[in-house]
Amino acid sequence: MRSFAYYATLAALTLGVGCGSPEPAPSAARGVAGAAGAALGMCEQYRNTIPLAYERCLISAARGLPTVEMMTEVCNKTGSLQSDCHSEWVDGRMRVGDLPAATLLAACAPSPDCALTVLDSHPNADVLVQMKLCEAAGRFRGFCIGHAARRWAATEPDAVEIARVMAGANHDADVVGPTVGIMVACRGVGSCPGDGSPVDVACQREADAVRAGRTQCLDPKVSSGEIDRRSTR
Numbered sequence: 001m002r003s004f005a006y007y008a009t010l011a012a013l014t015l016g017v018g019c020g021s022p023e024p025a026p027s028a029a030r031g032v033a034g035a036a037g038a039a040l041g042m043c044e045q046y047r048n049t050i051p052l053a054y055e056r057c058l059i060s061a062a063r064g065l066p067t068v069e070m071m072t073e074v075c076n077k078t079g080s081l082q083s084d085c086h087s088e089w090v091d092g093r094m095r096v097g098d099l100p101a102a103t104l105l106a107a108c109a110p111s112p113d114c115a116l117t118v119l120d121s122h123p124n125a126d127v128l129v130q131m132k133l134c135e136a137a138g139r140f141r142g143f144c145i146g147h148a149a150r151r152w153a154a155t156e157p158d159a160v161e162i163a164r165v166m167a168g169a170n171h172d173a174d175v176v177g178p179t180v181g182i183m184v185a186c187r188g189v190g191s192c193p194g195d196g197s198p199v200d201v202a203c204q205r206e207a208d209a210v211r212a213g214r215t216q217c218l219d220p221k222v223s224s225g226e227i228d229r230r231s232t233r
Helices: 004-016 034-046 051-062 068-075 079-096 101-108 112-121 127-154 159-167 170-187 198-211 224-231
Strands: none
Touching (some): 034 051, 034 068, 051 079, 068 079, 068 101, 079 112, 101 112, 101 127, 112 127, 127 159, 159 170
16 A cells, blocks of 8 residues: 555645646657647656656646547556546546547546446436446446446336336346335335246345335335445345
């Protein structure tokens, strides 16, 4: 684990060097158009002297770049901080709100936490599509699936929609099954499939737990914490 002194030194370097003040260096801008070249140029003086400050300066500069291509050109030079660079750029564009979710999600690579943030902020209206997109969240996929199930439950789906999702969700039976089981027992809408599939078993088990008083009916749908716990089992 890095010490407090390390981060304090880093902060002093990245704030004190004033990444925005130096004139762009022509050698850094060569072959790179416009804003991306300027971003490289303003940080160039630190490249050979303070590598970590150089990388942090690039991340700061990349945040305001308008296109994926420019961001990639700059972030590719941030070494082990490339994932942070992508995440910062995506966060900046999300605040501007000028790019579609698919573009932002693609730009997140190789950062799974960035992908989770995009997917949670720009969910697909179809929960089954959203669950498929959750693959991009990597090690955070379980949380992404859990959040998708919670949002879906919050729409109070009817019996037809519940049946559709149950039919397509066997890969995520441990999250979708209990979510539906609670809706079945608490709202009296829809039903567990009754076919012995993994999603049916999970649904029946949760519905039985509600009826036996082991699980409470939550108002109005499903606890986010409970879904998150299931999604990481």
